[in-house]
Amino acid sequence: MSSTSPRPRSFWDDAVVYQLYVRSFADSDGDGVGDLGGVIGRLEHIAGLGADAIWLNPCYPSPQADHGYDIADYHGVNPEYGSLETFDRLVAEAHDRGLRILMDLVPNHCSDRHPWFAAALAAGPGSPERARFVFRDGRGDEPPNNWQSVFGGPAWTRVTEADGTPGQWYLHLFTREQPDFDWRNPQVLAYFDDVLRFWFDRGVDGFRIDVCHGLVKDAALRDWDPAEGSYNAYSWNRPEVHDIFRRWHALAAGYGPERDLLLVGEVWVPDPADLDRYLRPDELHQAFSFDLLVQPWEARALRAAIGRATARTAVHGAPAAWTLANHDVHRAVTRYGIVRPEPAPASNDAFAALMRPRGEVDADLGERRARAALLLVLALPGSVFLYQGEELGLPEVQDLPDEARQDPVFHRTGGREKGRDGCRVPLPWTADAPAFGFGTGTPWLPQPAWFARYAADVQEKDDKSTLHLYRRAVALRRARGLGRPGPVEWLETGEDAVLAFRRGALVCAVNTGSTPFTAPAAWGEVVLGSAAADGVPGDAAAWFVSEPDGE
Incomplete structure (x- = not known):
C-alpha cells in the first residue's frame, strides 16, 4: 500500500508540541499542585521556545489514583486545576499566541468513582450497567483468567455484591481504581463520541489518545501463556480497535478542514511494523515513534529506528511523531547518562526496562548526549513532542524518599519498580525562590536542592544553557523547514x-x-x-x- 495522492497540509506535519504535565508545571494558588492558572501565567515560556501546540496531560475531575488517568467525569475540569471557565481562558490565551491545545483522551478505563461504575456495582450481574465494563464470573475463587496489570499484580478485582456475598470480577489493566470499559458495547462508543464533540466544541485542537492498543480485548478472555512474555496479545493490539479509530477520524473530519483536528496515538507494540495498521488514511493521523525513544546511544541503532519510522511515513503519508521523553519514562539526561547498567526488575510492563532503565548515572555525560539528541530529533521530518523540563536539561529525580512516592507502579510492585514520580517533580523556575518558583505552597512531590542550578532564571543568564539551545534549535528548524515532509x-x-x-x-x-x-x-x-x-x-x-x- 502506498500513498497515491497528496494530503492537504496540516499543522501536525511539522509541529513542535510542548507536553505539559499540569500537576507539576506551575502552581497559581499556593496549594502545592500545578493548575491551569499556572499554565496561563507561563504561556510566554512555551511560546518563547517556539512551540506550535501544547498537549495537556489529563486535567479532568479525578480522585488521582493514577494522577488524572483515572477519570471520574470526562466533561469537566479537576477543581484542583481550575474550572471549565479557566480552561476556556487557557484555550483563548493560547490561541492568541498561536498555540494550539491538545487534550489527553483516556478511553481504555475510567475511575471507579465514575457514575457509570457506581451504577454497575449497584445494578448487579447481568445488568446493562455492568455490560459497559468487563465484568465476569470467576473460576471458583480465582479470577476469570490469568491476566496481569501493567502496574503489578492481577488485572482483576472481585466485588462484593449488594447482599454482601463475594461476586463478579472486573478487569483493570492498570490499577484497581481504573476499571476497563467494554468497547464492544455501543453505549461506550456513543459516550466517547459525545466526549470528543464536547471538547472539540470548546476549541480543543486534538487529542493524544492514551493506550490506543488496549481498548478491545479478546472476546473469549483467554489465558495468556507467560512463556510468550509480558506483552499479552489477548489484551493488547486487537484488530477490532481500528473500527474505533475510523469512527473518530470521521467525527473529527466532520468539523471541516478549517479546524485541522489531530488524533495522535500512544501505541506500544513489540514490532514497530505493527504501527502501520493504526496509520491507515482513515484512522489515526499520527502515532508516537517510541522506537527511537527506547534506542541506546549508538549511531547504528538510532539510524535504524529513524529509517523504520520514515519508511512508515513514505507508505502512509502520516508524519512521524517523534519524542525522546514523556511523563512515563525516565528523563533523557538520565537514560543517556547510564554508565553502569543494572538488571531490570521483573515487570508486567513489557516496555518498563526500556522506558525506565537502571544504573549508575553520569549526569554531565547524559546532558551532553541529550543536547545532541535534541538536534537529531529536530532535524527530522514530522512533528516533535518535547516534555516539560527537558528544555532545562533536568535529570530524573531518582532518590525520592519512599514515603513521598505516589506512583501506583511503586506501590503495586512493593517498591520493586520505582515508577514515574522522578520525571514528574515540579519544575524549577527561580533558583532562590521558595519551591524554586513553582508556587508558594509545598510542592506535591519534593524538589531536590540541586534543582537550583537547573532553574529557568539561571539558564536565562547563560547563553550556552540547554534552554537557549532549545530556543535556537526550534527557531532554526522552522526557518529551514526541517520538519516539513521530505527525504532523509x-x-x-x-x-x-x-x-x-x-x-x-x-x-x-x-x-x-x-x-x-x-x-x-x-x-x-x-x-x-x-x-x-x-x-x-x-x-x-x-x-x-x-x-x-x-x-
Whole structure:
C-alpha cells in the first residue's frame, strides 16, 4: 500500500508540541499542585521556545489514583486545576499566541468513582450497567483468567455484591481504581463520541489518545501463556480497535478542514511494523515513534529506528511523531547518562526496562548526549513532542524518599519498580525562590536542592544553557523547514559511531562516540552545535549548512 495522492497540509506535519504535565508545571494558588492558572501565567515560556501546540496531560475531575488517568467525569475540569471557565481562558490565551491545545483522551478505563461504575456495582450481574465494563464470573475463587496489570499484580478485582456475598470480577489493566470499559458495547462508543464533540466544541485542537492498543480485548478472555512474555496479545493490539479509530477520524473530519483536528496515538507494540495498521488514511493521523525513544546511544541503532519510522511515513503519508521523553519514562539526561547498567526488575510492563532503565548515572555525560539528541530529533521530518523540563536539561529525580512516592507502579510492585514520580517533580523556575518558583505552597512531590542550578532564571543568564539551545534549535528548524515532509538522505561518515543525514541544504551529524569527528568541507559551516566546540566532538551533534540563505 502506498500513498497515491497528496494530503492537504496540516499543522501536525511539522509541529513542535510542548507536553505539559499540569500537576507539576506551575502552581497559581499556593496549594502545592500545578493548575491551569499556572499554565496561563507561563504561556510566554512555551511560546518563547517556539512551540506550535501544547498537549495537556489529563486535567479532568479525578480522585488521582493514577494522577488524572483515572477519570471520574470526562466533561469537566479537576477543581484542583481550575474550572471549565479557566480552561476556556487557557484555550483563548493560547490561541492568541498561536498555540494550539491538545487534550489527553483516556478511553481504555475510567475511575471507579465514575457514575457509570457506581451504577454497575449497584445494578448487579447481568445488568446493562455492568455490560459497559468487563465484568465476569470467576473460576471458583480465582479470577476469570490469568491476566496481569501493567502496574503489578492481577488485572482483576472481585466485588462484593449488594447482599454482601463475594461476586463478579472486573478487569483493570492498570490499577484497581481504573476499571476497563467494554468497547464492544455501543453505549461506550456513543459516550466517547459525545466526549470528543464536547471538547472539540470548546476549541480543543486534538487529542493524544492514551493506550490506543488496549481498548478491545479478546472476546473469549483467554489465558495468556507467560512463556510468550509480558506483552499479552489477548489484551493488547486487537484488530477490532481500528473500527474505533475510523469512527473518530470521521467525527473529527466532520468539523471541516478549517479546524485541522489531530488524533495522535500512544501505541506500544513489540514490532514497530505493527504501527502501520493504526496509520491507515482513515484512522489515526499520527502515532508516537517510541522506537527511537527506547534506542541506546549508538549511531547504528538510532539510524535504524529513524529509517523504520520514515519508511512508515513514505507508505502512509502520516508524519512521524517523534519524542525522546514523556511523563512515563525516565528523563533523557538520565537514560543517556547510564554508565553502569543494572538488571531490570521483573515487570508486567513489557516496555518498563526500556522506558525506565537502571544504573549508575553520569549526569554531565547524559546532558551532553541529550543536547545532541535534541538536534537529531529536530532535524527530522514530522512533528516533535518535547516534555516539560527537558528544555532545562533536568535529570530524573531518582532518590525520592519512599514515603513521598505516589506512583501506583511503586506501590503495586512493593517498591520493586520505582515508577514515574522522578520525571514528574515540579519544575524549577527561580533558583532562590521558595519551591524554586513553582508556587508558594509545598510542592506535591519534593524538589531536590540541586534543582537550583537547573532553574529557568539561571539558564536565562547563560547563553550556552540547554534552554537557549532549545530556543535556537526550534527557531532554526522552522526557518529551514526541517520538519516539513521530505527525504532523509543518509551520508557516509566512515565512522561507526557517527551518523549523518541531509535535509535540503542542512546536514545533521551526531557523534555517539568519544573521538571528535571532522566533517567534510562540502557540508558547509556549523550553524548550531550541541557543544561549545568546533566540529562534532564526542557525544555531540551539529548542524551544517552549505547554502547560508536556506533551501
